[in-house]
Amino acid sequence: MAELNGNLLVAQSGGPTSVINASVAGVITEAGHHECIEEIYGGLNGILGILNEELVDLGDEKRSAIEGLRYTPAAALGTCRYKIDFKKKPEKAAKDMDRLFEVFQAHNIRYFFYAGGNDSQDTAHKIHLEAVKRGYDMRVMGVPKTIDNDLPHTDHCPGYGSVVKYNCATVTEVGFDVGSMATDDGSCCIIEVMGRAAGWIAAGTILAKQGDPARPPHIILLPEIPFNEDAFIARVQETIAAHKYCIVVCGEGVKNAAGEEIGADKTRLDAFGHAVLAGASEKLKEIVQGRLNLKTRTVLLGYAQRAAAHFASQTDSDEAFACGTAAVKAAVNGKSGLMPKIVRLSSKPYKWTIELEDLANIANVEHFIPRDWISEDGFLPNEKFVEYAAPLIVGEVKVPTKDGLPQYVVLTRSPVDKTLPPRA
């Protein structure tokens, strides 16, 4: 394999996580060890910024800033939800590709790393194929990231362990709170977490039980299991009878038997005539209060859960960093069109390694929880799931604080001079 000299470009895409910056730190740190990599650039807001030739010089960042990316949530380079869609918009896609390769060429980009989830891996794959087609010598690697944990082939996705860890702490704490207020009347709290299609995030909160069946969460509703209202209400009643309170975790995409999201009740209109989406937790609250006359509160963690670096998983951060370094090593070794994946060697003790997977096998495939990892009644993940998820939340990322608050890194983002005319 001939050595390829040139510049590196790394960018981030899709919804941020607590550790996607750790992957970028891995890319930058490893790149610094290879002389064939000349400049290290970042693309702002993913493909969108690259199309606009918005590159920043990561070589200008302080070493401490790059180190700080290992505990800084969100996307330090910015992100986007931009698709290059040859099927629906072939002309625009072709034009975008032309522009991307103009930018790559203008800045002698020979190493391109794209951190993201399913859509982003698809984009990376298309860019790899295009480079081959055009005979443009560039090594393209996807870097896995998604709190949803729905990428195939990798044992799990960087970003997942941290969201589960924070959500478990929240379930535990809310459980202590609601439990301590529970008198004979009982009370219920419904905690809505992310996960539209796959229930990995909701399922992960089973770890908050720490092996004790009496502890919360008492019911977990997954998008994969059709919601049965009567069975759910019966289970809430049983839980109240046993513990005087009930903590329910629901994935935002919980669906009824017809496959419709229960939170997407479109019969209500707001003052502007738009359908109001109650959200799964509000809908469940209505059902519990309406049928059981039970005091019910909701918690909607929303973006807070995927950005909660102050209680992120050290294991997750380490793996995210390792995916970044592995991508660079592979690229320097001549590989392209691949994504590092995490391979589990054993669960107890937890051992893992990194291998590479063809991007063609990753793009646009969603990975769901195996049915036999969930109890027969569908209300709780079982021991198989616990064994899988438990190692992923171990260890606490150390975040420096000042005046009582986390001190996250903001990159200086020194712009790389533009050499092209603006995008048409």
Add this chain to the structure above:
Amino acid sequence: MAELNGNLLVAQSGGPTSVINASVAGVITEAGHHECIEEIYGGLNGILGILNEELVDLGDEKRSAIEGLRYTPAAALGTCRYKIDFKKKPEKAAKDMDRLFEVFQAHNIRYFFYAGGNDSQDTAHKIHLEAVKRGYDMRVMGVPKTIDNDLPHTDHCPGYGSVVKYNCATVTEVGFDVGSMATDDGSCCIIEVMGRAAGWIAAGTILAKQGDPARPPHIILLPEIPFNEDAFIARVQETIAAHKYCIVVCGEGVKNAAGEEIGADKTRLDAFGHAVLAGASEKLKEIVQGRLNLKTRTVLLGYAQRAAAHFASQTDSDEAFACGTAAVKAAVNGKSGLMPKIVRLSSKPYKWTIELEDLANIANVEHFIPRDWISEDGFLPNEKFVEYAAPLIVGEVKVPTKDGLPQYVVLTRSPVDKTLPPRA
């Protein structure tokens, strides 16, 4: 002052906080230093459990468990929202008082400590007056607790600093997340925090700015300031123009000019015919999306914020503990009918001491943010507020973890033998 020998009873009341257990730890620890205090009992679920003679022997708890209360959220003895209301239900109140004093007498309770907010201090006050009236020699002390920070006379309330600290971390992290996704379209996130009448909790998130006007939160809506929709929308637009994203924090009790909560829109009915309370954040989301067509998401922290001991304030925990010890010291010194209050000696450096306040001056009085601590336009607290709140969030409570999760203490709660017939 003659020494008073006998047993001690401590109980918790109202909504839990991250540090109300630290106050109980203070009571128990200090009580152990005084020979006049014979047994140390806890009342389960506040007054409600005491009426049912549900006492536990805190002398049976391990020393490590008592120490662990300093980092364990919620109410380890359970709590209640039970009122002794002589005005509305004089017969029931009189009967309750008779029963309480039967229980006190049966267990030779000579020291009674009640940790809670406004209502609970009122209860403690009534019990003190009743003891005096009955000539029953017992020292009654309130112990301040409330995340709402609305008790008068004390500089601030134990519980407040911790909820502010966690909420600030959340605002910072959500701000990083939303900011990193913001492209030219802009996006908005509305974070709803507790605070029905007083806006102390919402206002506290100003600290997340860490002195930088560009950082979130960009707008804080307080229940004290009537909501002006047009001015709010204008401010959101300005913020989007400047930063491409906008983080709004709202107190749950934000009200319109007519004094009605904006989240209590009762025109919508659920499937059971009940009015649906959208909540302030959902209502604001409708307004922002409807008028600006701006992508808007919500976060509803709910109970999570007041139970988030994994990121609690060490200053807050220390002060809560100190209030517990001060209450015991005062009682042993012959005082009764008082509550320890925190007196600020200076803000920079932060110095405080504890003095005592008559419960008659505390009960049922609410303390609001001074108007001159809020900007003229009402959208952000000013430097006076920052100087006040900043010291309260300093320091991180150290919570032990195992398998990646916080390990909170659950008391063994050895029951004290009942000697009375059941409550009539």
